[in-house]
Amino acid sequence: MVVMLVAIGMRGLAGRPHKFPNRRSPVPPLVEPLQLLGSAADQRLVEIAPRIDLLYRDDWIDTSEIPFLLQGCPDLVDWLPTTDGQRVERMIGQLRRAGEEEAFAALVLLFELARSTHWEPGILAHTQNAERLGQFFQDWLAAWAEPGVDDPLLYEPVMAATLVYARVMRTAYDAPALGRADAPYQRAKEFLSNLTGVGGPRLTTFGQALSTYDPAAFREYLERDDFLRGFEKQALVKFPKIDGECGR
Numbered sequence: 001m002v003v004m005l006v007a008i009g010m011r012g013l014a015g016r017p018h019k020f021p022n023r024r025s026p027v028p029p030l031v032e033p034l035q036l037l038g039s040a041a042d043q044r045l046v047e048i049a050p051r052i053d054l055l056y057r058d059d060w061i062d063t064s065e066i067p068f069l070l071q072g073c074p075d076l077v078d079w080l081p082t083t084d085g086q087r088v089e090r091m092i093g094q095l096r097r098a099g100e101e102e103a104f105a106a107l108v109l110l111f112e113l114a115r116s117t118h119w120e121p122g123i124l125a126h127t128q129n130a131e132r133l134g135q136f137f138q139d140w141l142a143a144w145a146e147p148g149v150d151d152p153l154l155y156e157p158v159m160a161a162t163l164v165y166a167r168v169m170r171t172a173y174d175a176p177a178l179g180r181a182d183a184p185y186q187r188a189k190e191f192l193s194n195l196t197g198v199g200g201p202r203l204t205t206f207g208q209a210l211s212t213y214d215p216a217a218f219r220e221y222l223e224r225d226d227f228l229r230g231f232e233k234q235a236l237v238k239f240p241k242i243d244g245e246c247g248r
Helices: 002-011 033-037 041-047 054-063 083-096 100-116 128-148 155-173 182-196 205-213 215-223 229-238
Strands: none
Touching: 033 041, 033 100, 033 155, 041 100, 054 083, 054 100, 083 100, 083 128, 100 128, 100 155, 128 155, 128 182, 128 205, 155 182, 155 205, 155 229, 182 205, 205 215, 215 229
C-alpha cells in the first residue's frame, strides 16, 4: 500500500527536464540572448549549434532554419502536419526536455514559429491556431519558468516567453466579437495561477520574479478580469512582429 501511494504521488508531480551528460565543447556564455528571440535571430543562429548536446546537434543543424525560411504565412495548424512542421515540432519537444541551453534553442524556434505563421483569429474568431501556439509556450514554461529564473541564460527568455504567451492566449480568448472565449481564458488563468502561486499561500519563485520584472503588468494580472492585458501590452512593445499575421 505504501509503495502504491508513493507511486501515485510521484506520478502527480510535474516532470523535471531530464539532465543529459555534457557532450559540449567549452564555449563562452551567450551574449545578449534576447537578440536570438528577436526578428534578426537568423543572423546569430550559427552561435547555437556548439551549445547543443551532440545527441541533438545534427538534427538542430538540419532543422533550425526551417521556421526562418517559411514563406506565405501559413495557418499554424495547417503547417504543423507537414513534413517540415513535424520536424520542427519534434525538435522543439526534444530540446525542451533536455538541458538549459537546449531549452533556449527550443525557444528560439518557437519565437520564430510565432513570427512566421498565422494565428490571428480574424473576424470569424477561429482560435485554434492561437490556442495551439499557446500550448507550445505553455509546455515550455511549465518545464522552465521556475528553474529558469535562477539561470543567467534563461532568466530574460523566461520573462519574454511569458509575455508572448500572454499575447497569444489573450488573442485567443478575446477573439469573439461579443463576449469572450471561455475555454482559452480559463486554461490560461489556471496555468498562470499554478505557475505563479497566485491564489495560494505564497508566490512561487517564478511568481516573485515576474512581479519584480514588470510590477505594473503584474498588478493588472491580479486586479483585472482581463488579466493578461498588461503582459500583452509589453509583448507588443518588445516583440511587435509577433502579431499573428507575420508582421504584415
